[in-house]
Amino acid sequence: MSETPEQGPDVPEAGASAIEIRDLHKYFGRNEVLRGIDFHVEPGEVVCVIGPSGSGKSTLLRCVNLLEEPTSGTVRVAGVEITDPEVDIDAVRRRIGMVFQAFNLFPHLTALGNVTIAQRKVLRRGRAEAERTARQVLERVGLADKLASYPAQLSGGQQQRVAIARALAMGPRVMLFDEPTSALDPELVGDVLGVMRELAEEGMTMLVVTHEMSFAREVADRVVFMDDGVVVEEGPPGQVIADPRHERTRTFLSRVLDPAAARVGEAGEGGG
Numbered sequence: 001m002s003e004t005p006e007q008g009p010d011v012p013e014a015g016a017s018a019i020e021i022r023d024l025h026k027y028f029g030r031n032e033v034l035r036g037i038d039f040h041v042e043p044g045e046v047v048c049v050i051g052p053s054g055s056g057k058s059t060l061l062r063c064v065n066l067l068e069e070p071t072s073g074t075v076r077v078a079g080v081e082i083t084d085p086e087v088d089i090d091a092v093r094r095r096i097g098m099v100f101q102a103f104n105l106f107p108h109l110t111a112l113g114n115v116t117i118a119q120r121k122v123l124r125r126g127r128a129e130a131e132r133t134a135r136q137v138l139e140r141v142g143l144a145d146k147l148a149s150y151p152a153q154l155s156g157g158q159q160q161r162v163a164i165a166r167a168l169a170m171g172p173r174v175m176l177f178d179e180p181t182s183a184l185d186p187e188l189v190g191d192v193l194g195v196m197r198e199l200a201e202e203g204m205t206m207l208v209v210t211h212e213m214s215f216a217r218e219v220a221d222r223v224v225f226m227d228d229g230v231v232v233e234e235g236p237p238g239q240v241i242a243d244p245r246h247e248r249t250r251t252f253l254s255r256v257l258d259p260a261a262a263r264v265g266e267a268g269e270g271g272g
């Protein structure tokens with residue numbers, strides 16, 4: 001399924017796409033969930049993936065950091081073919097930050113502890129350096145005053161910001177977000193989207209699966225609409241969301257846009 005890499009699997013290619021997905025297929029048993037996905041994300045780009053439930057969006061993201069093994073096709077991150085069986089999976093994961101719907105924080109550790117331990121385990125950083133970085137990234141997501149708080153003492157939005165900080169602390173080249181606001185009460189969505197918007201403005205490369213059409217419309221450079229395991233269309237949000245070319249995109253948007261529009265107002269207020 002993979003080509004022989006021209007360079008060692010861990011040598012990034014200058015000028016390479018941040019993410020390049022080619023003819024990606026994924027089966028679960030006989031169920032073909034991804035049916036030949038092709039697209040790329042350039043350095044500094046924000047690409048939002050939208051589409052109906054069950055269309056394969058999460059599976060796609062999970063294939064990009066090898067939480068799922070693609071059945072065939074290639075995925076390159078910064079020019080490194082991560083689907084190469086020879087590749088060091090830990091090295092791959094270090095270059096890709098992932099934020100899920102569920103925050104998955106250790107309940108017995110503080111915000112600082114959660115962000116510190118991830119670096120110590122994954123990057124084997126010393127405590128002092130890991131804590132220094134943890135303070136910086138927690139400050140960056142607006143939680144400087146919550147370093148000593150345990151997850152149970154934080155709102156869902158604050159917990160998700162700790163999860164974002166934990167991913168940022170690894171110094172990733174790319175951040176993947178899988179519906180990061182879906183588990184949040186509506187009034188907390190804006191804070192998390194606000195942090196994501198700031199990251200986008202700072203030039204972070206981001207691939208975001210989201211139902212938040214306001215975020216896709218206002219922050220994404222490109223929107224990818226997936227349905228039934230294929231990319232139906234992609235382009236700037238002004239085209240895909242405002243003026244879709246395909247009937248399937250129009251049908252999906254007509255179902256989601258009204259309720260999403262109601263949430264946009266709330267999200268936008270906190271979204272700075």
Ligand SMILES: Nc1ncnc2c1ncn2[C@@H]1O[C@H](COP(=O)(O)OP(=O)(O)OP(=O)(O)O)[C@@H](O)[C@H]1O
Nearest residue numbers: 028029031033051052053054055056057058059060
């Ligand atoms: N581990 C798995 N084993 C078997 N089938 C799976 C597995 N993970 C996902 N699927 C199936 O793959 C299909 C796509 O699921 P996926 O979660 O990728 O869709 P999605 O577009 O992210 O949906 P949603 O918007 O509801 O999260 C679904 O039919 C799902 O049941």
